[in-house]
Amino acid sequence: DAEITQSPRHKITETGRQVTLACHQTWNHNNMFWYRQDLGHGLRLIHYSYGVQDTNKGEVSDGYSVSRSNTEDLPLTLESAASSQTSVYFCASSESTGMNTEAFFGQGTRLTVV
């Protein structure tokens, strides 16, 4: 069965370290997204990609970067982790056009920056 997986599920890192969260989907979807979820804020879009070599900034992109070298993967990098980036991160993917625009989510990565 096609799926979307995130790794690691839990991560503790120190302030100032570079951290990369992995997202891999086997749906062959063109669209991929990274969200962060914080109490009181719901899901906020960090970065998104509509295809290979395409990346775009979302609502809360400062301090984060992504790259899209193939269809299946969209790794999220925190260049220099800060305590404000402690959060639960969700990756999602969806079809590019037409009626099938539903996004499917991974199980999340809980990141703690100490």
Place this chain on the structure above:
Amino acid sequence: GQQLNQSPQSMFIQEGEDVSMNCTSSSIFNTWLWYKQDPGEGPVLLIALYKAGELTSNGRLTAQFGITRKDSFLNISASIPSDVGIYFCAGLRGSQGNLIFGKGTKLSVKP
């Protein structure tokens, strides 16, 4: 930025009761989606709506796409304990998958 106003923020209900929650926006959306999130898990899609006025059911769940395209509601009939979780609405303006999410409705069900 764009916002979806989702209400209520939380609900405490008795098992067997019906539940209603809604989302409103000042902007028009082409697609409305409803997700459920269990603790420690990612959101799971419940219902997708694509046409203004559309009413769609999924078991005990019913959702409608408002005629003005600026709102949607989700009803859950005869709630059961496993309905507990956070329900999110999400709207899509264009044909690409850049969703705007509401802040969620946390549902608690007393047996």
